[in-house]
Amino acid sequence: MPELPEVETTRRGIQPYVEHKHIHSVTIRERRLRWPVSDTLTSLSMARVNKLERRAKYLILYLPDGFIIIHLGMSGSLRVVDSSAPIGKHDHIDLLMDDGKIVRYNDPRRFGSVLWVDDWENHPLFTKLGPEPLDEAFDADYLYQQAKEKKAPIKQFIMDNKNVVGVGNIYASEALFLSGIHPKRPAGSISKKRITQLVAHIKKTLTAAITQGGTTLRDFVGGDGKPGYFQQQLNVYGRGGEPCTACQTRLKEIKLGQRASVYCPKCQH
DNA sequence: AAAGATGCCTGGTAGC
DNA sequence: TGCTACCAGGCATCTT
Incomplete structure (x- = not known):
């Protein structure tokens, strides 16, 4: 998608x-x-x-x-x-x-x-759209302020267009894994330091995917007809039940807002 | 009022 | 082979 x-x-x-x-x-x-x-x-x-x-x-x-x-x-x-x-x-x-x-x-x-x-x-x-994830306006100060008092799970929070646009299930899952944040953690309960890491990882995963020409998981074909290959380095998305790439723990899959969410129960808190 | 939760659109595919 | 259940993203609409 x-x-x-x-x-x-x-x-x-x-x-x-x-x-x-x-x-x-x-x-x-x-x-x-x-x-x-x-x-x-x-x-x-x-x-x-x-x-x-x-x-x-x-x-x-x-x-x-x-x-x-x-x-x-x-x-x-x-x-x-x-x-x-x-x-x-x-x-x-x-x-x-x-x-x-x-x-x-x-x-x-x-x-x-x-x-x-x-x-x-x-x-x-x-x-009503929030900032572009790759714009400078999307930084740790901004996201931390937005997250304040919010009880929504952080995964749904960063997938909400009014907070930041363009972060879908794949990149939300990957950025949370890289940041060591549990997808269900209330957005407002995360320290500034960890929000800073999350912002950096969102930018990093999106930038890497763009560089590599996008992710092909189902129907996508690029403008030139060439598919992307980013899916080969996904850590958690679509890997429920498989071993964590960092610690080999069996990845857990849960539903969050009707959406599949995969995470490592040992690495993400 | 704002935030959170739910429903819906569609067709490909897995499973039998 | 035919069928059914399920899944996906994001907007609309409902509830709290």
Whole structure:
């Protein structure tokens, strides 16, 4: 499932094909995504993409009269293909570029979205978002202040978009393991020192994953069609019952907010 | 009011 | 082979 590193990898993969290029036309084959795809997209013609940006797990295409907002959901992908490429199952939307290349949106589960908005920064999806995990604004002081008095388990707390964006199950699990913090520990009960380590590990795991081109666990394929390989060095995610990479203790798997959470009962407190 | 908990969307896959 | 149960992320909505 695309997490922040996959989205960033996708952004970098398709950037050369869309930024400062023109969208010749848009083809919609399936409009039933998380939200119905707007007809406005099909009326686009020779619209210049001035910029391709990422905010949280959203990709934002800056056009002259508005923005295309793309979210990959859990099974979505964007790929650049030639016009001769056969249309596959779940290929829902094509952005046909004026040089003949196609930016193709595929999403088997249709949990993703492709939106047309006038002003993304004031769109309800974006107004309540916390800082980017890799921005300087996301630091130990900030997270410690946010966590104060909060009783929610730290794992759910760092996966909550209003505290920090883009930290999904994989990276939350890994960062907590590396920080030696138990996923159920109340966010407000963690010392400043350990919060500092947690922030550092969130940044470190995300950066490493981006560097390596993202994690491929299920449906993800990068913009260039090449999968990432980060999953080979996961310490806890998806490893319930297997030995801890540090102490060989059998990793425990619990449910936290309906979400699988794996941790080492010896290393994490 | 804010925080926490729950439900829902969908299709691939594991298990039988 | 066909079926059922389960899982995933994040938004909407409910409850406290």
